[in-house]
Amino acid sequence: MSEPFTPSRIHVVVGTPWNDAVISRLEPSSPFRPWPEVPDARPGDGIVLIIDSEPRLVLPDVVRVDVPGGAAQALAERNWWWLGSAVPVLRVGCGLNSLDEVCALLEGRAAAALADALDGYRFDRDNEILFGDSSMAQAAVLLESRGRCSGCDETFDLHGPAARENVGIWTVDELRYEAPPPTGPQSLDLDDEVEDPWPPSLPVDWPAALCISCQAAMRDCGFETFLDYRFWRHPTCPRCDERRTQRALFGMLSLDARIDPWRDPRGCCVTPDDWTCARCGYRW
Numbered sequence: 001m002s003e004p005f006t007p008s009r010i011h012v013v014v015g016t017p018w019n020d021a022v023i024s025r026l027e028p029s030s031p032f033r034p035w036p037e038v039p040d041a042r043p044g045d046g047i048v049l050i051i052d053s054e055p056r057l058v059l060p061d062v063v064r065v066d067v068p069g070g071a072a073q074a075l076a077e078r079n080w081w082w083l084g085s086a087v088p089v090l091r092v093g094c095g096l097n098s099l100d101e102v103c104a105l106l107e108g109r110a111a112a113a114l115a116d117a118l119d120g121y122r123f124d125r126d127n128e129i130l131f132g133d134s135s136m137a138q139a140a141v142l143l144e145s146r147g148r149c150s151g152c153d154e155t156f157d158l159h160g161p162a163a164r165e166n167v168g169i170w171t172v173d174e175l176r177y178e179a180p181p182p183t184g185p186q187s188l189d190l191d192d193e194v195e196d197p198w199p200p201s202l203p204v205d206w207p208a209a210l211c212i213s214c215q216a217a218m219r220d221c222g223f224e225t226f227l228d229y230r231f232w233r234h235p236t237c238p239r240c241d242e243r244r245t246q247r248a249l250f251g252m253l254s255l256d257a258r259i260d261p262w263r264d265p266r267g268c269c270v271t272p273d274d275w276t277c278a279r280c281g282y283r284w
Contacts (some may be wrong), residue, residue: 007046010111016052026147027158038071053135057086060121151214170208237277
């Protein structure tokens, strides 16, 4: 896990177009070159990356330059920024919203103020930026995918010039929840252990980054929401016959971790049952 640092010089660079900038962060070996050169970068400097979406997004971690002129080498690392989600530039402030150049240098107090502001967002998880039809929402969804299809969990092929065509973004205007199903004593077995309120609130739909195969499957099968498609890929509940089953997610998660609606966080105690019905609570 990377540690934040406060350099005395920070180069703020803007990656454009936004989709190439995101793809290059997910796969640095892609042929896209959306980032400007930083020839005067020196060891100990920091680099802050802005995605040129509308509105713009900034990645929360500050990249450390370790060798003279090593900006390109620093940008080739793709693990440093995975700690936090992208943040709207307007939310961070520190002069980023008025940046006109594709590369600007902040020094002294200005650099320290930006580093401190971004440090507060390193573990931020804000669902709001994933919703809407703006390029900001699309960029945020693609970043959150971590390079994997939301429908089938397969890794995107982002190495070649067709990388843009290999990924589709499913957008959702706003976060809305399904009406809760009827509850009653029959909803859970007596020996079921459910710590959270039951039944869980499921979104009506969820934004997604989709591979070509999942895009075609959604289109050809007539799915109106991504969540209908994602749950269709899961088994039907053997007790209530509903298609709202969640795959178990074991392990200790951070308090700010974003849990996909099709996953059921179970904690660290691994059990032999892999599925949970979000309608009746049955596990198998």
